Amino acid sequence: MTTTPVRSTVTSVRFIVGAWLTLLALTLLSGLFGAEHAVGALGVKGIDTAILLIAFAKVFVIAHAFMEHRHAAGWLRLSFAGWYVLVCGTLMALYWM
Amino acid sequence: MEKRFTPRTHRLCLWTGGPVMSVVYIVGWVVFARLIPAPSPGWSAQRLTDWLLGHQIQFLIGCAVMIGAAGLWGMWCAALSVWTYKTESRFPVLFATQVISVAAGLTFFIFDTLFWTVAAFRAGQRSPEITQAIWDVGWFGFLFTITVYIAWAVSIALGILWNPPEHQLFPRWSAFLTIGSALCWSAGLLIVFFKQGQFAYNGGLAMWLPLGEFFVWLAIMTVLGLRAISRQEQISRHEASQRGAQYGVYEPGKRDIFHPIEDSALIERPPESVAQLAGQDTR
Amino acid sequence: MGDTTFAPDSPNTTQPIAGRNGTPLERRMLKRGVPGEVGIWAFILTDMSVFAIYYIVVALSRSRQPEVFLHGRHLMSLPTGLLNTFFMLTASLFVALAVQYIRQGRNGTSQVLLVGAGLCGTGFVITKYFEWGAKLAAGYTPLSDNFFQLYFMLTGIHLLHVLVALVVLAYMSRKVTHIRQVPAASQMRFIENGASYWHMVDLIWLGLFALLYLAS
Numbered sequence: 001m002t003t004t005p006v007r008s009t010v011t012s013v014r015f016i017v018g019a020w021l022t023l024l025a026l027t028l029l030s031g032l033f034g035a036e037h038a039v040g041a042l043g044v045k046g047i048d049t050a051i052l053l054i055a056f057a058k059v060f061v062i063a064h065a066f067m068e069h070r071h072a073a074g075w076l077r078l079s080f081a082g083w084y085v086l087v088c089g090t091l092m093a094l095y096w097m
Numbered sequence: 098m099e100k101r102f103t104p105r106t107h108r109l110c111l112w113t114g115g116p117v118m119s120v121v122y123i124v125g126w127v128v129f130a131r132l133i134p135a136p137s138p139g140w141s142a143q144r145l146t147d148w149l150l151g152h153q154i155q156f157l158i159g160c161a162v163m164i165g166a167a168g169l170w171g172m173w174c175a176a177l178s179v180w181t182y183k184t185e186s187r188f189p190v191l192f193a194t195q196v197i198s199v200a201a202g203l204t205f206f207i208f209d210t211l212f213w214t215v216a217a218f219r220a221g222q223r224s225p226e227i228t229q230a231i232w233d234v235g236w237f238g239f240l241f242t243i244t245v246y247i248a249w250a251v252s253i254a255l256g257i258l259w260n261p262p263e264h265q266l267f268p269r270w271s272a273f274l275t276i277g278s279a280l281c282w283s284a285g286l287l288i289v290f291f292k293q294g295q296f297a298y299n300g301g302l303a304m305w306l307p308l309g310e311f312f313v314w315l316a317i318m319t320v321l322g323l324r325a326i327s328r329q330e331q332i333s334r335h336e337a338s339q340r341g342a343q344y345g346v347y348e349p350g351k352r353d354i355f356h357p358i359e360d361s362a363l364i365e366r367p368p369e370s371v372a373q374l375a376g377q378d379t380r
Numbered sequence: 381m382g383d384t385t386f387a388p389d390s391p392n393t394t395q396p397i398a399g400r401n402g403t404p405l406e407r408r409m410l411k412r413g414v415p416g417e418v419g420i421w422a423f424i425l426t427d428m429s430v431f432a433i434y435y436i437v438v439a440l441s442r443s444r445q446p447e448v449f450l451h452g453r454h455l456m457s458l459p460t461g462l463l464n465t466f467f468m469l470t471a472s473l474f475v476a477l478a479v480q481y482i483r484q485g486r487n488g489t490s491q492v493l494l495v496g497a498g499l500c501g502t503g504f505v506i507t508k509y510f511e512w513g514a515k516l517a518a519g520y521t522p523l524s525d526n527f528f529q530l531y532f533m534l535t536g537i538h539l540l541h542v543l544v545a546l547v548v549l550a551y552m553s554r555k556v557t558h559i560r561q562v563p564a565a566s567q568m569r570f571i572e573n574g575a576s577y578w579h580m581v582d583l584i585w586l587g588l589f590a591l592l593y594l595a596s
Contacts, residue, residue, distance in 0.1 A: 020472075023469050031461075047596070048596055059587070066579045067579045071409070079425055083425070094440060258419075271419075273420055277423040277430075280427065291523070294529045295526070295530060296533050301433075302437055310430070
């Protein structure tokens with residue numbers, strides 16, 4: 001017996017579109033940081049840190065929402081978490097030097 | 098044709114051509130040749146000559162050590178290629194590709210050290226420009242010839258992904274890892290444009306990263322290769338219990354020495370029982 | 381080996397399309413633990429590690445020659461970078477949505493989305509062509525200085541990834557035409573592999589965008 005396709009799924013369309021809008025918003029925010037430097041009290045290092053953190057936040061959203069890590073196995077999420085921490089940490093250290 | 102599996106030679110090839118080769122090569126590179134940091138293509142010919150003369154004997158020893166290690170590498174590739182052969186034994190196109198590519202790759206692996214050696218051999222006695230030209234050939238031979246390694250890596254990967262799964266002894270993810278690694282190595286092709294920076298032949302992204310990644314990949318594939326050998330031992334023993342003693346695993350033991358004349362009876366008719374082997378049942 | 385077993389290719393029109401915990405295909409993915417197969421994640425993690433080294437090298441080179449990098453960064457066109465990022469993010473959106481619709485059996489809609497993703501990817505390539513063209517016309521080549529060497533080479537390597545991704549997209553689209561109502565496990569696996577690769581290409585761009593266009 002065939003049933004007509006039901007729209008309810010584990011990952012909803014709204015969730016994916018919401019993630020995309022979040023990504024666009026974060027992109028525009030980082031663009032603002034990148035456009036004017038030494039904004040107020042943050043200083044150049046503060047701006048760079050903000051830009052890097054926003055970039056890795058976007059990476060997390062892509063992995064979490066688009067790559068469906070929300071439901072993924074522990075080893076995969078752990079590997080990615082290790083990547084975020086190591087790479088973001090190293091970059092921030094280098095930008096702070 | 099021998100139907101038993103011979104794991105001892107497999108393990109020897111894998112260990113010697115992989116980990117032993119790597120350690121010896123790295124010792125030659127780091128300790129003797131002192132190629133950390135490697136001279137830049139942007140150096141003047143005189144500066145390169147002075148650098149070579151500064152530790153010439155040591156450098157030549159390093160080259161001898163590196164070339165000795167390089168000669169071993171083919172054994173490792175052979176140890177891997179037979180598993181591809183197992184998955185396509187009647188028409189072994191990927192196996193043949195691997196053998197052909199490795200033959201070429203091994204030649205390049207040897208001749209890059211060969212050119213570095215020749216450059217150092219008469220450094221100072223001939224014009225620095227000639228020294229540098231020969232030196233450059235060595236580096237291009239080391240990195241620019243990466244295409245045969247890519248063909249080799251891709252044929253390993255396709256042997257795992259596209260060949261029938263019944264005789265696969267490597268996990269599918271190792272094929273994806275191999276493809277990813279081959280992509281990383283291909284940055285070596287970019288050295289042709291640059292004499293300084295990350296994509297020059299001494300650069301971090303065109304040389305150090307692919308080289309480092311290659312050794313990491315080699316370590317992982319060695320572990321998987323050892324597992325494949327163990328798995329094949331299990332399979333062969335099972336085969337022996339199902340199909341007879343001429344299958345199974347060959348363990349070197351008492352009857353290692355084969356006397357062609359006295360034992361010719363064995364060639365004519367395979368022994369049907371242990372008693373016949375002991376000579377009690379002669380026909 | 382574990383992950384070589386899969387269901388035969390037959391349309392399972394006798395099963396319900398969706399249950400309380402999602403479609404059967406989603407439940408299979410959840411049971412497997414990863415979208416696609418384990419191998420594609422080995423590839424993705426390898427490639428991401430390589431790009432991580434690329435990012436770190438950019439940061440190291442910048443700390444050695446800060447003026448060169450500041451000068452180069454000021455010559456980068458932020459609007460173009462934002463447009464590139466938009467194309468990448470939107471292509472990813474379309475691919476992610478397409479995967480959902482394929483799982484629900486809505487193959488027609490998913491094809492439209494895949495074409496949309498292809499258009500975004502093509503838009504990225506065309507934008508890159510004009511961006512590079514402008515730099516070259518202004519006299520900046522990969523040989524100009526270390527910033528431009530890294531800029532051209534790394535965005536070039538990423539561009540190659542995008543071109544491969546477009547080919548993968550074409551194969552995904554072809555796979556969808558072979559689906560009869562609901563995909564078989566092997567078809568879904570290929571599509572999820574391709575989609576994951578696309579998201580990786582998007583992900584690695586974000587790092588390049590931050591380091592080459594935004595950070596000082």
